[in-house]
Amino acid sequence: MIRRESKNRLKKPFRISSLIIISIILQLNIGCESKKETTYKFKDPKLSINERVTDLIGHMTLSEKVSQMRYDAPAIERLGVPAYNWWNECLHGVARAGEATVFPQAIGMGATWNAPLLFEVGTVISDEARAKHHRFIKEDKRGIYQGLTFWTPNINIFRDPRWGRGQETYGEDPYLTGRMGVNFIKGLQGDDSKYLKVVATAKHFAVHSGPEKSRHEDNYHTSDKDLKETYLPAFEAAIKEANVQSVMCAYNRYRDEACCGSNLLLNDILRKEWGFDGYVVSDCWAINDFWEPNKHELVETPAEASALAVSRGTDLNCGDVYDPNLGDAVLKGLVDEDKVDRALSRLMEARFKLGMFDPEEMVSWSKIPYDVVCSDAHYKLSEKTARESMVLLKNEGKLLPLKKDLKSIAVIGPNANAKQVLLGNYHGTPFNNITPLKAITEKLPNTTVHYAKGSHIAKGWPLLQPIPSSVLRNGENVGLKGEYFDNETWEGEPKLTRSDSIVDFIWVSKKPIEINTSDSFSVRWTGKIVPEESGSYRIGLRASSAGKLYVDDSLRVDFEDDHEPKMKYLDMRLEAGKSYDIKIKYYNYHTDPQAQLLWSKLDEDLLSPALEAVKKSEVVVLCLGLSPDIEGEEMPVVLEGFDKGDRSEISLPQSQLTLLKEVQALGKPTILVLMNGSALAINWADENIPAILEAWYPGEFGGRAIADVLFGDYNPAGRLPVTFYKSVDDLPDFKSYDMTNRTYKYFKGDPLYEFGHGLSYTSFEYSKLEVPDTIKEDENIPVAVQITNTGDMKGDEVVQLYVSHDKKQYKDGPKHSLIGFKRINLEVGETKKVSFTVTPKQYAIINSAGREQKVSGAVQIYVGGKQPDENDDSDTATTKHLNKIITLN
Known part of the structure; x- marks a missing residue:
């Protein structure tokens, strides 16, 4: 949804045209109605x-x-x-x-x-x-x-x-x-x-x-x-x-x-x-x-x-x-x-x-x-969901799970300690922001954890941090002078005046000042920035409703409300020791007030400290991916590989790819953790990095879920809900809604990771497929199969059921279609029977006229822990696919 309304537009008086006034006059029964609600x-x-x-x-x-x-x-x-x-x-x-x-x-x-x-x-x-x-x-x-x-x-x-x-x-x-x-x-x-x-x-x-x-x-x-x-x-x-x-x-x-x-x-x-x-x-x-x-x-x-x-x-x-x-x-x-x-x-x-x-x-x-609200039970479900969302894409040589007796570990990458990357878009305001760095540090109290950003999220898009109190001044005080008003216009005497060491506020349960029935208030911060190092900086203002940022009395950032926190920024050169006047005018009239004054040095060397951290460590966890700041809804962002919220390329941003290659060249065991909202063409990583975990934007407990998987406290069982392609060149035109060569059903190429893919720390075997040899055209198809955990660790398996039709008879149909799935948990050595009922609607085809058409001849049923490979019935790392052709009478 686009949000274009300014505060004034939202607050403007309810308008009544002359025609409606006439309508009201014609409906004089208003005065005749009783005012008694009963x-x-x-x-x-x-x-x-x-x-x-x-x-x-x-x-x-x-x-x-x-x-x-x-x-x-x-x-x-x-x-x-x-x-x-x-x-x-x-x-x-x-x-x-x-x-x-x-x-x-x-x-x-x-x-x-x-x-x-x-x-x-x-x-x-x-x-x-x-x-x-x-x-x-x-x-x-x-x-x-x-x-x-x-x-x-x-x-x-x-x-x-x-x-x-x-x-x-x-x-x-x-x-x-x-x-x-x-x-x-x-x-x-x-x-x-x-x-x-x-x-x-x-x-x-x-x-x-x-x-x-x-x-x-x-x-x-x-x-x-x-x-x-x-x-x-x-x-x-x-x-x-x-x-x-x-x-x-x-x-x-x-x-x-x-x-x-x-x-x-x-x-x-x-x-x-x-x-x-x-x-x-x-x-x-x-x-x-x-x-x-x-x-x-x-x-x-x-x-x-x-x-x-x-x-x-x-x-x-x-x-x-x-x-x-x-x-x-x-x-x-x-x-x-x-x-x-x-x-x-x-x-x-x-x-x-x-x-x-x-x-x-x-x-x-x-x-x-x-x-x-935010109860322990709700937190546990959020953490459980985060764990179940983890998809292990690759685990060569069984590098994972890691042992907890490591003496040192490097946690590297722009997403290793970025709170926003936990949340994605359209998110609430959490009390917890457990990043991978925080979770790994907590899980390994006796291990030395070396952290470094390593790179920006993309060229031209640094990760901004709160401007520290060490460079902020208001008179003799450290920080900025904050004046808090119980209105939206900074009018009258402030209800509260104080010195704020930094501007990094997300007021969750309590507003900074007492206000009555409205959530509206405003703040004016004033003071100076005195940088310690010369260089090119990006200065950003993130606000929940609207704000203005002035530098040396010049309005440099100005945005009005779009109903969710957003950030605007300016790039400028700052000289060490020089004083720059800063003023922020912020107002809030929603219920999640947030204001942050952020910056990053654009010409900072992030790579060298990261490589030094890797050299001092036994193992490397590299947290890369995307950010909801650059992929999302109709954004002003235009960067290499990105286009107004969408992407023009699907590979990792070049800055991260450089970091990935430099880290890998040092020869340390390396695990790649991806945090992103869409598929990535990580071709080089797939060829060169032994273990890869897809973590998405995993919520407020996401870092803990990642750490649990990395160190074997949870056995991953997530499956890809999308196809990971190798290149944007494999894709049709973005504006074409024709399904030809799209998704697992119609893609003609070789995917990097297929829809439904996901590995486990244990293994499963499928047996005793129960499917009738023949059915009538309008009958349900009962399907049952047994799954056994044949490995040495308990875990979940996602049983996937697909149907396909005769390609000679239905040339325009999909390769196969998902028609059932169940996620089950199995102890070591345990066997469970899973049953499905496939309806005629599920195994019917949609013809060129868009109508549901009965299938004649036969259908083929596949069941297993992944998407069927129709050319290979052999065992995979974790599953064996079973299939059967059913004749329709």
Whole structure:
């Protein structure tokens, strides 16, 4: 979601056009209504939701209806309708709403291949969400990130590793994505027969996975086969199986229609074909793209855009287009008011289902105590999830697990001690930030740990650290003078004045000053920087809402709110001993205040200290990869290999590759740990580094999970949810949504690491495959297999079930398709039987017309611990694949 609104735009008065004023005058019944709340039928919990919604809307004027269709809906005081902000995030933990348990990024959760675990994660997140919401209500806080309607999960298909937002998804496979998404949604929405726990939102509907920089203008086309086989199944499962209550439409066009104004997607498929009865929310300011220059330009005015979106089925606007333009559109005859009523009915139904108009004591979810937030049980689940997300890509010579009696170890790399890399994007604010360096140091108290960054994350993108107190001055004091105000404009006398040694604040559970019902406050820091060394520096300001950075009275960094912490920076030369005036003006009006003044010396030699650390050590753990600061959603970042949040190359950044080669040349046993949100072409590492662990963005306990795997306290069993390719040259054009030569199903080349790949410290053997020889065309296929742990360490195995069809008969079909998986735990020598039931829908094919077609002749079933190699039935390092051809009568 793009976030363009400034503070002033968000806070501006609710506008009423002259046409709506006329509408209000024509509805003089306002004055005739009783002000006694008890007279309103919608207040009566004994009535059906439909009756209550109809009654409530019947009391509203047109302008009031329109006001409730924007994400920041104002109160209707005369009706006793409180303000409500629909915007909330919880991709891998409640985000931007104070302290929260932070789980691994979604792509890491996808790598667990553990659907029931995702249900547990969703349950924990919704527990924390409910507890937070009811505390906010008690404090009379009803702002952004304080409600119960969450814009997650992202179940788009990660079809191309260049997409910066692929980290938010569960991977490239529709079946895996569907299973993970369904379980996560069920955990979020709860199982109460009357009240929803929270509302989940399946996004972004549909055919949406980059590029980021052109998403507001792109028009994608696919075959009917690709649409129904790849891009829609996860959404269909979310609606039909998980009963997801909300769907977010995407920015792009699909087949010439804007997704938020698509009759095909929102009416024909979503509502008519699938029977969706929830509400549709636009991606943020997506409806502006309908008319703004150099975007979709489907209509000429905001009123026409509003009419088009509502008439096609977009009920809620993340943005401010509907208000007041939708009212104007009704009065101009561009859209019927009954379509406004239809949309508003869906929205109000969700609020009633959440219990927002009933006494709190009637809503079971309101009884969740606040002390569940960041509780030990939740922390344990986050750590468990991080462990299960670890994918061992390579372990040549069984270098891993390492012994704990090492005398010395080198922990090297830009990601070895970087807190942001634990979190990915759309994250909450954790109490814990356990990096690999911290975890390894804790695990080896008797070992000398040598640490060095070794390189920047990429050329031109250094890792910034807080500017230390040793170079900050305010008068005779060390640090900067901080003046704290209980408003957003630095006005009046500060509530608090103090000297802050550094500016490195993430206020989690308590604001720096006492404020009442608002979370708004501002800070002004002033002082001087007196650097100890001359050189070229990057100075950055990271802030949660907005801020300004002045150097020598010149405004050098200025950014307004985009609803999540972000950083801007300037590059300048500083001379040792010279004094530079610094002023920061920061304000916050959300619930996760954060302000950091950071820097890095651009011409610093990082490589030499790293090589010295390696020379002094027995073993090297090299933490490389990417960062959510350079891969993500529509970013301003343009670096070599990166493009506005996406990547133009999929190899490791050159600065890290140089470090990798220099370290390897010293001949020490080296383990490469990757922390990233998307696949990397680590070809040189695969050829030259004996052990490689993929750790993703692993959450607040990620470093501990990494250390547990490295030292054998946990046996890794994660599997890749995406294909790791060898080069961007192996990929089709990024903007092509044709599935030809994409993902494991259709890729024609030789992958570096295949979808489903992942090693273990033990070995497993498959035996006694039970599958019928023949079945009727409409029958289920029962599948059973036995798995034995034949190694010397207990561990998990991910049993994967694939189907393939006769290539001569179905030439355009996939090589094979995942149709089942189960993660099981086996003690040494233990055998377990795993069973699947394959439905006709699962072994059917999608034909060129996009229709499900019965299969004739035969199908082949594969079961094992990895993706089938159809040319090799031999043993692998950990598994043996079994397969059987089944004749269909």
